[in-house]
Amino acid sequence: MEILKKRIEKDGTLEEGNILKVDNFLNHQLDIKLLNEIGKELKNRYKDDKIDKILTIETSGIAIAAIVAQYFDVPVVYARKIETKVMEKDTYQSEVYSYTKGKSYTIRVAKKYLSKDERVLLIDDFLAKGKAMQGLINITEEAGAKVVGISAVIEKGFQEGGSYLRNKGYRLESLAIVDESEDGKIKFI
Amino acid sequence: MEILKKRIEKDGTLEEGNILKVDNFLNHQLDIKLLNEIGKELKNRYKDDKIDKILTIETSGIAIAAIVAQYFDVPVVYARKIETKVMEKDTYQSEVYSYTKGKSYTIRVAKKYLSKDERVLLIDDFLAKGKAMQGLINITEEAGAKVVGISAVIEKGFQEGGSYLRNKGYRLESLAIVDESEDGKIKFI
Numbered sequence: 001m002e003i004l005k006k007r008i009e010k011d012g013t014l015e016e017g018n019i020l021k022v023d024n025f026l027n028h029q030l031d032i033k034l035l036n037e038i039g040k041e042l043k044n045r046y047k048d049d050k051i052d053k054i055l056t057i058e059t060s061g062i063a064i065a066a067i068v069a070q071y072f073d074v075p076v077v078y079a080r081k082i083e084t085k086v087m088e089k090d091t092y093q094s095e096v097y098s099y100t101k102g103k104s105y106t107i108r109v110a111k112k113y114l115s116k117d118e119r120v121l122l123i124d125d126f127l128a129k130g131k132a133m134q135g136l137i138n139i140t141e142e143a144g145a146k147v148v149g150i151s152a153v154i155e156k157g158f159q160e161g162g163s164y165l166r167n168k169g170y171r172l173e174s175l176a177i178v179d180e181s182e183d184g185k186i187k188f189i
Numbered sequence: 190m191e192i193l194k195k196r197i198e199k200d201g202t203l204e205e206g207n208i209l210k211v212d213n214f215l216n217h218q219l220d221i222k223l224l225n226e227i228g229k230e231l232k233n234r235y236k237d238d239k240i241d242k243i244l245t246i247e248t249s250g251i252a253i254a255a256i257v258a259q260y261f262d263v264p265v266v267y268a269r270k271i272e273t274k275v276m277e278k279d280t281y282q283s284e285v286y287s288y289t290k291g292k293s294y295t296i297r298v299a300k301k302y303l304s305k306d307e308r309v310l311l312i313d314d315f316l317a318k319g320k321a322m323q324g325l326i327n328i329t330e331e332a333g334a335k336v337v338g339i340s341a342v343i344e345k346g347f348q349e350g351g352s353y354l355r356n357k358g359y360r361l362e363s364l365a366i367v368d369e370s371e372d373g374k375i376k377f378i
């Protein structure tokens with residue numbers, strides 16, 4: 001998605017440890033016009049698929065999912081992150097390891113908000129090792145719902161999440177795929 | 190806002206301790222159509238005010254702010270909650286006590302995303318004692334920006350946040366004001 005790549009080049013920054021920061025438009029300040037362009041693009045990519053619900057994860061997936069959902073005319077559910085492994089009744093849950101934070105957390109969705117046979121589009125801001133996305137897949141499939149598609153605004157092409165999900169047969173649409181930077185400049189694949 | 194009150198009556202539930210839960214459409218599952226109605230309503234209420242930016246707070250303010258921002262054609266910034274009092278350079282921050290959680294946390298906004306003289310609309314899902322909103326006010330005013338309006342989707346009219354903010358002269362628009370329930374039924378003021 002050209003407009004997104006240009007924006008990442010313009011306003012994204014590479015922090016220590018090759019971490020891409022997009023706080024300017026996606027993760028702290030939100031460019032709502034750009035999110036609408038993302039919505040149009042995803043609707044176009046999934047135009048032949050019936051989607052009943054968009055599932056994302058707090059915090060940075062929420063705004064993206066909310067704006068994108070307007071183009072599919074469906075509700076959004078966001079999984080909650082909780083730092084405890086205690087089982088709660090009436091929720092689907094999955095444990096997710098965060099490499100960024102160096103610890104595990106539990107994500108949860110209330111059972112009443114995911115139904116058997118619902119057709120679900122998963123959305124998140126970043127896809128790196130794919131652990132959060134795998135957590136959303138686990139929850140969706142445990143509910144008996146179907147993962148129709150998976151979409152990341154930015155995929156880190158040099159990490160294994162993308163190829164892992166594609167190899168498992170999921171339809172993954174990443175809107176920008178960044179490569180590992182060796183010279184401090186942002187590169188795309 | 191009639192459509193919102195009807196929705197709260199239909200899908201809101203009162204949990205133990207008189208806690209109003211609106212997970213069905215505002216806090217876990219998101220009814221994007223309803224959020225758009227909220228956007229239209231707020232645009233109408235603030236139609237004579239110049240607004241440059243919408244400021245909210247993670248997590249449950251984000252989706253509301255993102256959809257509402259479309260009607261004002263402005264970016265959103267969301268304050269981050271962090272459980273530490275360590276000062277970070279280049280951020281405005283304020284300490285907020287959460288009565289729900291029984292502890293304090295720090296909210297932060299990067300200085301570069303709030304400018305002097307910017308005209309800011311504050312949005313959150315709930316207004317109870319007003320501590321989170323006061324934190325957003327502190328940050329906005331520390332930046333030299335102006336709080337043009339404050340809006341809560343649901344105000345708990347039986348707690349002091351609303352009257353405190355109105356008495357201080359802020360223009361507070363709450364879209365539904367609930368009263369304390371004595372019989373397990375949701376009542377509006």
